[in-house]
Amino acid sequence: MIVVHSEEHRAQAGRAELNDGQLVPCYEKPARAEIVLERLRAVGLGPVVEPDAHGEAPLARVHDRGYLDFLKTAWDDWVAEHGDIDALPLNWVAPGMHRRVVPDSIDGRLGYYSFDAGTPITAGTWRAAAAAADCALTAAARVAEGERTAFALIRPPGHHAGRAFYGGYCFLNNAAVAAQALRDGGAARVAVLDVDYHHGNGTQEIFWERDDVLFLSLHADPRQEFPYFSGHADETGEGRGAGFTVNLPLPWGTDWTAYAAALSVAAARIAAFGPEVLVVSLGADTYVGDPISRFRLQSEDFLRLGEALAAMGRPTLFVMEGGYAVDALGVNVAHVLTGFEGA
Template identity: 45%
Template sequence: MIVVHSPRSPDHDPDGYFRRGRTVPHPEQASRYGILLEAATGGGHAIEEAGDAGLDPLRAVHTDSHLDVFRTAWGRKAELPEIGDEILTGHFARPQMHRLPPGLLGLLGFHMADTSTPIRAGTWGAVYGSAQAAIGAADRAAEHGAAYALCRPPGHHAYADSAGGFCFLNNSAIAAERLRAATGGPIAILDIDVHHGNGTQGIFYGRRDVLTVSIHADPSDYFPFYTGYADERGEGEGEGFNRNLPLAQGSGDATWLAAIEAGLAEIAAFRPAALVVALGFDASEHDPIGAFKVTTAGFEAAARLVAAAHPTTVLVQEGGYLCDALPRNLAAFLQAFEARRGA
């Protein structure tokens, strides 16, 4: 398996975030990068550093204002004299608030959904590098059939103009746009992270050329709360091209794999030119913030299903937090995927 990563990934290392009334250690720690890379390296895969395709592939997904604020925020740090190692706002624009203010705190509150995406000195480099890993892996998949993008920070909670849920840039959406340009055909995204891929849904909600399918914990009492329900099917031209398969918290291998099979059947009927898999490992039974009970054998079975689904497939790393099972599940997934492909 070709593995594309960015050595800039660990440059964003957030301290803590506000969860259930108190500040707790941030789960999306920089060490995830080294742990995932070591697991991929140990599996004997072909490890490649991402190149630099510039900002244009990011502009295919995100608004200029969104990209500008995250690219320039740290350089504007002097505007906030009381700020320390992290720039973070506590003010968030609601849908009925339309004005984009010039001041940094207000601007950030317009482009953030919550307190989980602080900006530090290395943040832009890390999120830019993570996006470049997705672009590089999409290019390699278009050439060679499959590749894994070791994206960190993750991306599927980022909308075109909003960060949130540890995500700044939507790496899976960026990979999908890259593959759409390369193949000229429609693209399917299968999101198997335990959380609904709300940003990805939002980006493609009005489009019929990208089918989004997400399998996740029922959001009625789980992040991201406001999206991820089964009746969200797309709008306008995109009506019928968004599919959510929410499952009860505590769901295990059998339920999860049946949903993946159902999602892949819809994807097969769509006849995409390529498949993007938003690959979270936080469905694991051991994940510190997960809500499912998926075992390592479950991830292997999922890998075999995904591997058989489409000749052109890019796997994009999403969630999956620090626990002993994280590297084990990645290694097992990649190994089972390759074995099924006969690579």
């Protein structure tokens, strides 16, 4: 299995995030990717390669141009106003406010383009996010060229980033960028399966009205869990996309038995759709020891997950998303990939 990875991920190293009413050290940190890379090398999964540069055109196929320009300039504008401290938003648009006009103030623009206060913009945010997207695009190209599978080992993650918003540690939606590139490269149908603990609200928003990209997500019930306002079972798409979004919310405490049952529902829908490529948003925060999640998957269950994904029988691109039990993260991610390879 080819692993695509860039050391540029280290450029995104926030100092603090707002969590449960406190500023705490960021859960999404460079050590996450480093420990996964160390484990993949230890098990000899496959070659680790640098990404090719793809430029901004593939990003603009998924993201709003004004949003991309904001991400590129936000840090400099923030420092000019506030100095060298992490940029976090203070307020957001609420229902009933007159209309959405992009503010001139950097404080206003942070609130305009974000949906939480847990995702700091730093000096290296754009560099790291753009490199992550390049990794996903490079891995997608390898699959399009005939590889059975490839893994984009990246951070920051992407599945919470929408067409014109960031949050949940995500700035560019790497899985969506890759899925769109696969479509542009000739794949008639692409499925994106999100197995992160949290709902992939950004990916859903991007493909909400599309019938050429099937989006499926297994995640914690939004009545209980972040991002709260997206991911209910009755959210199934609109317009041409009606029926091409599949949400399978699960309660706190979900173990492998319940998770596998939901995964089988997703597998049947994928089989019926018949995608030429499967993109997996691979979050490992479903692990029982994850500090910000409440599912109960054990490490050995990630082997079973990999085997189940392989049984879907599609060329598969894995794109790294969440997982914050750092000590176990390398083992769990490696289990998914080796389970897939051995199936």
